[in-house]
Amino acid sequence: MMKLVFPNACLSCREDLDLGILCNSCQNKLEKTSLQNRIEEIHFPEFIDEAYVCWWYNDALQDVIHKMKYSDRARIGSELGRLAGEIMGHTIGHLDYLTAVPLHHVKKRDRGYNQALWIGKGFAKTVKIPMDPSILKRKTHTVSQTTLDREERLQNMENAFVSSRPLKGLKIGIIDDVLTTGATMSACAKALKDKGAAQVTAITLGTPIINL
């Protein structure tokens, strides 16, 4: 039998794979959360109504997210979005629109493009909720979050995003790869609420937050 010219392989163990990014065995290493609303566990929950996370941020998820950031973002991102959508579809079925956390244009240029957008595209297609990336835009250049303390982080982020269209009464889900402090999500949610969004839901692939 002729060997394929570009064989597909599992991202993690490199085993031959017909479709997708992870073989069954490696996919099973992704540890699903119980899909409850985790809003109480976020440091900065302001403006966010609900927070849903698909998997715990274990070594397997970290490995896949790392690979997505440095290669093949479109394929890995949309496939991770699809897998998450299959798991989370029922949980977020009440939403009217999905959007993604935007990258600043400088970062976007440096890193190719926004992986949250690709995750969102795969996710939206699977859960059959329209995705509109233009709902959210990053407004100002923000300095690196890692050098700031908690208060400075929130201040820096709080006005970083803007929404350019009316969202009165709409329930909107914002997609990102990992949920940590919630500061970025909170700032995005603020921009949506400023335009009249009735409810904002944070949706991420993973979180390192452990049950309190």
Ligand SMILES: [Zn+2]
């Ligand atoms: Zn594998």
